[in-house]
């Protein structure tokens with residue numbers, strides 16, 4: 001028989017340190033002593049992803065959440081709550097704290113997340129259109145077609161204040177209005193599913209988990225601006241998303257949710273997939289359009305904007321996956337509802353791919369205006385292995401780093417731009433003390449050099465020169481003059497490059513330089529990499545007092561540069577050492593040092 | 596100019612080309628289909644595609660060389676794609692590449708001497724939560740350490756490699 | 762299938778809702794496995810096979826296994842939601858074949874939850890519902 005209560009003690013990384021175990025044991029003991037062990041199961045969980053005020057204890061099925069629980073509280077929880085059914089009020093999490101982040105009709109829980117874009121991901125079976133329908137799927141399309149004029153749809157988006165989630169943050173209603181106003185026989189709708197930012201995968205998850213939401217939203221856009229054909233441009237690297245989209249399109253066509261006379265209205269709309277082929281620049285809208293046309297994906301100067309002259313020279317609405325996925329909810333719940341979430345200039349929620357050196361890597365959807373501290377330390381469960389936080393990178397190769405000092409700043413488009421980063425598509429990579437900012441900047445420059453299409457000189461030549469300068473510094477061969485040059489070239493690229501790729505390519509270098517100049521200087525003046533990452537500046541040596549002569553490092557060394565007898569102190573031949581770090585990693589006695 | 600040997604295109608491929616022939620912007624889709632069949636774009640197939648689609652050969656090569664995914668050389672029997680997206684880079688993607696080089700003797704964009712593996716770099720497979728990640732013939736392996744690589748490779752190569760690293 | 766008009770859509774939606782209700786709140790246990798790319802990469806298919814096999818061994822043929830997309834808990838993939846009538850729905854993470862078998866034996870048969878593998882469910886969604 002099922003138990004009456006399940007008491008779950010958070011066992012996540014963050015809680016472990018704060019005697020969660022003691023609380024668990026105290027509860028267990030109390031349950032036994034009060035003789036309810038046949039009604040109550042006490043458990044350790046894998047983690048709640050909620051680390052604000054640990055240790056946390058959740059009681060099911062009533063979902064009471066206790067925070068800051070001490071072992072001494074166990075008796076009260078068992079007697080009052082589990083036996084008499086009255087939760088211990090003083091320990092219950094105060095949800096009012098979160099209430100201000102959400103609209104009034106959203107029941108607020110302990111989580112700081114709200115799933116609008118990801119509403120169906122992890123809930124429905126993405127391969128069953130029935131699941132989508134059961135969760136109000138295609139109701140927004142029906143509403144638009146039969147109860148709203150195109151102007152009303154645009155008005156609703158305006159009220160919502162929805163801005164593009166692909167990086168630029170341009171108001172969606174304005175784009176649609178421009179396209180709507182242009183008189184043209186043929187117009188197009190495009191979904192940008194090229195997701196190029198290395199380290200972002202919210203679009204992939206949305207497409208894999210809820211493909212119909214994109215089809216529905218694109219159809220609504222077609223109705224609004226007067227287009228009858230849509231294209232989804234998707235990375236070939238996402239085979240599962242492609243197959244689920246294909247299936248969804250087939251299902252929608254079969255039911256007449258795509259095709260001629262949708263739902264008996266006079267409106268026709270169809271959607272086709274087009275695959276990318278591994279070119280980052282094709283995420284840029286003009287490059288994407290030429291790529292759909294079957295060409296090399298070179299961007300072209302704007303204006304004219306795609307809204308006026310886009311695919312095959314016709315007016316085109318192009319939006320990002322996440323932007324699309326929010327639209328059906330906006331139509332169903334109203335623009336005003338959506339507009340209540342977020343900050344003055346940035347409305348709604350944003351999906352972030354939280355990765356790097358945090359405990360709870362994952363896809364999160366949070367209201368705009370949340371702080372980085374809340375994201376990293378509460379939702380993210382804090383830093384991996386308890387290392388020191390160094391920076392968060394947002395915006396990928398077009399973005400920058402945000403440091404400790406700004407952890408408490410509410411995040412929105414403007415705030416991030418002010419700090420020299422960008423919202424970008426939502427990659428959020430957490431870096432710790434072991435990550436070298438010179439190396440990170442080199443990594444992104446390597447990426448943009450690789451991905452530059454070569455059409456304009458500032459990006460093609462400037463990017464390469466920047467890379468060479470940073471590379472030189474990372475090898476300890478830089479000079480102070482190089483730093484000036486990085487800034488100058490960066491400025492020139494920003495001003496003179498043809499498309500967003502070149503204009504933003506210097507951002508990672510400029511931004512790391514702004515906040516971590518000392519680290520660059522250490523590479524230049526002291527020939528040291530403080531984070532211990534830049535190989536050329538490292539030396540490995542063995543501490544004689546710690547080495548017990550186990551020979552492990554010597555056996556692992558790929559170039560045989562470690563010498564020493566069994567049970568005798570070993571030495572590393574620095575001249576032969578290739579600095580692979582293998583010995584440093586394998587030594588069980590901490591005898592290998594690096595500086 | 597004519598290509599040396601003439602590969603007979605499969606009926607499936609010909610049918611695909613026929614279906615797409617009149618759609619604007621078909622070239623990239625057709626090249627994907629060609630690669631699905633041959634795993635790269637053989638020279639004489641490019642010639643035939645040019646003729647069938649009635650596009651200049653120069654345009655085809657222009658497109659192939661622009662996009663990273665299109666290949667002009669035959670890859671190894673198994674393709675290893677190591678993720679060098681940001682998350683994977685920070686968590687040691689580079690170490691995986693170096694280790695592969697010692698294990699199979701192939702660096703980035705090369706084929707191992709025995710023709711078994713070729714190594715490529717990709718930018719984010721969208722599994723950053725599992726970083727570092729690599730794929731072999733499309734199958735994803737996450738949370739990898741250098742030490743696990745021989746076992747992972749052995750699945751594809753059988754005894755040969757296990758013996759070599761023992 | 763004929764093309765839907767508005768009435769047809771309404772009917773189909775009603776049917777779908779009824780089916781959903783049945784599956785989610787009905788008399789049968791349900792196992793929902795996150796099958797996004799990362800879930801699969803982390804071993805969701807192996808977990809699926811283990812669930813299916815263990816259900817068969819225990820003669821629980823009526824328990825459904827369903828797939829869904831990414832729940833967003835990448836650090837705990839493969840993730841699985843287990844819904845047993847009269848028990849609170851539970852999200853399990855890091856479910857390998859061994860854990861999958863334990864879930865069947867202990868949770869579905871024994872009505873007890875499993876230590877160390879419970880994670881928080883994905884956040885509230887736009888419709889204020891959790892499933």
Ligand SMILES: Cc1cc2nc3c(=O)[nH]c(=O)nc-3n(C[C@H](O)[C@H](O)[C@H](O)COP(=O)(O)O)c2cc1C
Nearest residue numbers: 164165166192195196283284285319320323500501
């Ligand atoms: C170099 C570069 C890469 C881009 N990559 C993407 C991308 O991968 N996905 C995306 O949606 N937008 C990307 N964009 C932004 C698009 O150009 C465009 O602004 C966006 O698709 C518009 O949709 P939105 O208004 O919904 O954001 C990129 C822009 C630049 C300059």
Ligand code: FES
Nearest residue numbers: 678680683720722
């Ligand atoms: S960075 Fe490797 S999967 Fe995203």
